[in-house]
Amino acid sequence: MEEAEKEIDLDDVPPEFLDPIMADLMVDPVMLPSSKVVVDRRNxxxxxxxxxxxxxxxxxxxxxxxxxxxxxxKAIEAFTEAKRKAAASSKASSS
Incomplete structure (x- = not known):
């Protein structure tokens, strides 16, 4: 599992950020030219x-x-960064 996924609840992830092949959070999205489907490069x-x-x-x-x-x-990176900050903030306030 990717580091980003370990920190982020996938229930909160917008569907367009999820890879349709593996249903995981995309890190490097690419479009397939013939089907126009966006998937993660590694998959x-x-x-x-x-x-x-x-x-x-x-x-x-x-x-x-x-x-x-x-x-x-960029949108995925911004989303994951916001989720990390929110998680860090909630951990700090619950300590």
Whole structure:
């Protein structure tokens, strides 16, 4: 499990921040060009090691075709940082 996930309750995560393949919090979101689905880079790269296709429509796919989603990545980073600060604040006030 990623460090970010250990600190964040996934029930609070907006659905667009969750990877549709593994249902985990995305760290490096990328769009698949043929299906237009956004997934986490580590999960799709793991899939591509065994099958060079888009898992949503089976169209041929290679790593160099993945389209980075920098705005979504920034939004996820801001969300996780806010959750960390809130968790730290609640731990400090309960101590």
């Amino acid at each position: 799709i790269e793991r899939h591509l090691m065994s099958e060079p296709s888009d898992p949503f429509n089976r169209a041929p796919l290679t790593r160099d075709q993945l389209v980075p989603q920098p705005e979504l990545k």
